[in-house]
Amino acid sequence: xxxxxxxxxxxxxxxxxxxxxxxxxxxxxxxxxxxxxxxxxxxxxxxxxxxxxxxxxxxxxxxxxxxxxxxxxxxxxxxxxxxxxxxxxxxxxxxxxxxxxxxxxxxxxxxxxx
Amino acid sequence: xxxxxxxxxxxxxxxxxxxxxxxxxxxxxxxxxxxxxxxxxxxxxxxxxxxxxxxxxxxxxxxxxxxxxxxxxxxxxxxxxxxxxxxxxxxxxxxxxxxxxxxxxxxxxxxxxxxxxxxxxxxxxxxxxxxxxxxxxxxxxxxxxxxxxxxxxxxxxxxxxxxxxxxxxxxxxxxxxxxxxxxxxxxxxxxxxxxxxxxxxxxxxxxxxxxxxxxxxxxxxxxxxxxxxxxxxxxxxxxxxxxxxxxxxxxxxxxxxxxxxxxxxxxxxxxxxxxxxxxxxxxxxxxxxxxxxxxxxxxxxxxxxxxxxxxxxxxxxxxxxxxxxxxxxxxxxxxxxx
Numbered sequence: 001x002x003x004x005x006x007x008x009x010x011x012x013x014x015x016x017x018x019x020x021x022x023x024x025x026x027x028x029x030x031x032x033x034x035x036x037x038x039x040x041x042x043x044x045x046x047x048x049x050x051x052x053x054x055x056x057x058x059x060x061x062x063x064x065x066x067x068x069x070x071x072x073x074x075x076x077x078x079x080x081x082x083x084x085x086x087x088x089x090x091x092x093x094x095x096x097x098x099x100x101x102x103x104x105x106x107x108x109x110x111x112x113x114x
Numbered sequence: 115x116x117x118x119x120x121x122x123x124x125x126x127x128x129x130x131x132x133x134x135x136x137x138x139x140x141x142x143x144x145x146x147x148x149x150x151x152x153x154x155x156x157x158x159x160x161x162x163x164x165x166x167x168x169x170x171x172x173x174x175x176x177x178x179x180x181x182x183x184x185x186x187x188x189x190x191x192x193x194x195x196x197x198x199x200x201x202x203x204x205x206x207x208x209x210x211x212x213x214x215x216x217x218x219x220x221x222x223x224x225x226x227x228x229x230x231x232x233x234x235x236x237x238x239x240x241x242x243x244x245x246x247x248x249x250x251x252x253x254x255x256x257x258x259x260x261x262x263x264x265x266x267x268x269x270x271x272x273x274x275x276x277x278x279x280x281x282x283x284x285x286x287x288x289x290x291x292x293x294x295x296x297x298x299x300x301x302x303x304x305x306x307x308x309x310x311x312x313x314x315x316x317x318x319x320x321x322x323x324x325x326x327x328x329x330x331x332x333x334x335x336x337x338x339x340x341x342x343x344x345x346x347x348x349x350x351x352x353x354x355x356x357x358x359x360x361x362x363x364x365x366x367x368x369x370x371x372x373x374x375x376x377x378x379x380x381x382x383x384x385x386x387x388x389x390x391x392x393x394x395x396x397x398x399x400x401x402x403x404x405x406x407x408x409x410x411x412x413x414x415x416x417x418x419x420x421x422x423x424x425x426x427x428x429x430x431x432x433x434x435x436x437x438x439x440x441x442x443x444x445x446x447x448x449x450x451x452x
Contacts, residue, residue, distance in 0.1 A: 050350060053400050057392055073362050 052085045061090035065099050116444040117185035119289075119342050119385050119413035120178055121167035122220060123194050124149065124212075129169070130194075133211035133218075141204065152197050155291035156418065157307060164419035167192075171223045178416050179226060185414075186441065187450055189255060190220055190229040191342065196260050196292050202236035206244070209234050213248055221253045228450070230258035230287050238271060242278045249282025255448045256285045261317045261344055262292025266324030273333065280334045285448055288321055290314035290343035315390075318344035319352050326356070326377045332369040338447060339382050343415055346384035347391060350404040353378060379406070383447050385413035386439060389423030391430065399430040407435030411444045 055061055066082075068075045082091055100107055124130055127149050131139050141147075156163040168174035178188060192212050198205045209232045216229045231254045233241035241257075248254050257279045265271060267288065279286045291314065297303045298310040300320045318341045331337055353375040360367075360374050370377070391398040410427075431439060445452055 050354070050404055053397075053404070054351065057397050057401070074358070 049085060051083050055086070055090065061087075062093055062098055062101075064094045065102065066095045115183070115185045115412060116441045116448075116450065117178070117188040117414050117416075118340070118411040118444050118448075119387065119415045120174070120185075120188045120190055121416060121418070122174060122190050122192055122216075123151070123167040123169060124192075124215065125166070125169040130208065130211040130215055133214040134207060138204065138207045138211075149194065150197055152193055152291065154294045154307075154310070155193070155196070160307065162311065162419055164417040167417055171220055174220070175224070178414070179224065185226065187226050187228055187444075189448070190216060190227060191258060191287070191289055192216060192230075192232060193260075193289065193291065195232045195234070196262075198234075198293070200236060200293070200295060202234055202240070205234035205236050206240035209240075209244055210247075213244065213254075217248075217251070217253070221251075228253055228255045228448070230254070230256040230289075231284075232258050233275070235259060235263060235272075238274050242274050245275070245278035245282060245284070249278070249284060254284065255450070256287040256340065258287045258289055260292025260296075261288050261290050261314055261321065261341075262296040262298060263317075263321070264296060266328075267321045267339075268324030268326070268328030268330050270328065273330070276330055276334050276337050280336045283336075283449060285338045285340050287340045287342050288318060288344070290318075314343065315345040315348050318384075319348060322352065322378060322382060323356065325381075326370060326374045327367055329367070329369040331377050331381050332371070337381060340411065340447065341382060341384040342413065343385060343387060343418075345388055345390050346386070346405055346410060347389070347401050349378075349384070349409065350401075379409065383409055383411050383443060385411045385415070386427055387413045387415035387418070387424060388420035389427045391423050391426040393422075393426070395426070395429055398426045402427065402430040402435075407431055407438050408443060410439045411447065412440050 055064070066076075066078060068078070078095055082094060086094070096108065099105060127142055127147065131142075134142075151158070151166060168177060178184070194212055195205065195209055198208050213231050216231075221227050221229055231244065231248045233244050235241065245257055257275065259267060259275075267276075267286075276286060298317070299313045300316055304310055304313065321339075322341070325331065325337075325339060356374040356378070360370060364370065391401055427439075428436065444450060
């Protein structure tokens with residue numbers, strides 16, 4: 001049965017492709033949320049604005065997960081590593097909101113302080 | 115316009131037998147070896163295939179050289195060697211036969227044609243001998259290597275190939291696809307054609323990392339490498355990461371004296387097909403701006419079909435950029451004259 005369903009699913013993908021849709025890209029949007037380990041402008045060749053372009057082109061503002069990568073040499077500071085050109089909303093989402101959504105983590109105001 | 119990737123291929127091994135010694139004619143007959151048309155790369159039913167490559171000059175002329183968009187110069191890439199199995203002596207014999215076939219049946223018939231000479235990657239000594247045999251013929255402008263390799267091309271086993279290319283002022287061209295018995299990704303074997311197709315771009319990036327990191331350009335400052343049919347829009351994020359990581363571990367590779375991106379910008383170019391560009395024209399222009407129009411060499415990739423990318427690229431370029439991509443970059447990179 002699974003094999004038959006697999007063939008049907010394959011046909012649907014082919015049909016969608018023939019209609020001009022982009023099923024593979026759609027699947028990536030729905031399923032995995034790639035984690036951001038390093039942002040590309042940090043010390044690289046990227047010119048100002050290139051990171052923002054990458055975020056826009058990939059529609060990544062609600063997909064990226066901030067990570068310090070501590071203790072590796074280039075671990076990122078949450079205060080400094082995201083470029084200032086990001087909107088306030090995108091910054092908040094990357095720094096916390098996306099991870100809360102993905103992992104079901106409590107929002108800041110729901111966490112009892114020490 | 116200069117077309118940097120036009121395919122041609124013998125329809126059957128019989129086309130090459132005049133260029134093969136008796137031993138290999140018997141070997142082919144006794145073993146029952148046939149050409150397949152490289153269906154692993156260009157499956158007959160895939161929309162990307164676009165039909166068989168021209169098998170003789172008349173066909174090429176009708177399809178590519180006679181039209182209103184005919185190129186001033188076209189570089190022929192024959193991938194037949196990618197079909198050969200792992201007998202290094204056989205691969206070297208087929209390489210020589212393909213090169214002599216290219217010379218006698220294509221280059222001798224039209225001054226507008228240039229070609230990549232093909233070499234066996236299984237036998238570096240034979241590859242060097244073949245480069246030295248044909249390098250003096252100015253119509254051969256490039257040494258063609260498959261992007262699927264046994265080791266990344268910066269590995270020192272390939273240094274004599276790069277050295278021979280430089281000796282004859284030839285570009286090294288790394289072209290999509292390769293021997294089916296070689297993994298299509300940097301991590302292992304795949305299960306689907308979709309993976310294989312998309313992985314050409316990943317393998318090209320592995321060769322870029324290798325050639326810079328293993329010091330090919332420190333050893334051969336005049337080495338030029340063209341990435342053919344492997345895409346180019348992956349360049350900016352690769353360079354962001356390459357430069358950043360080099361800053362952390364540069365002491366391991368002291369021969370890499372400049373930022374890796376400086377070597378990549380100077381020593382590499384990429385052909386324009388396939389062009390994986392966004393549909394949004396503003397975003398497409400932003401991507402092309404990040405790649406840089408001076409990094410791109412126009413290619414039709416005839417007869418293969420890659421969708422709307424070429425038109426998106428054309429619209430994304432300004433007029434000087436368009437002219438550079440159409441001819442200027444290739445003329446300078448391949449030393450083709452104006």
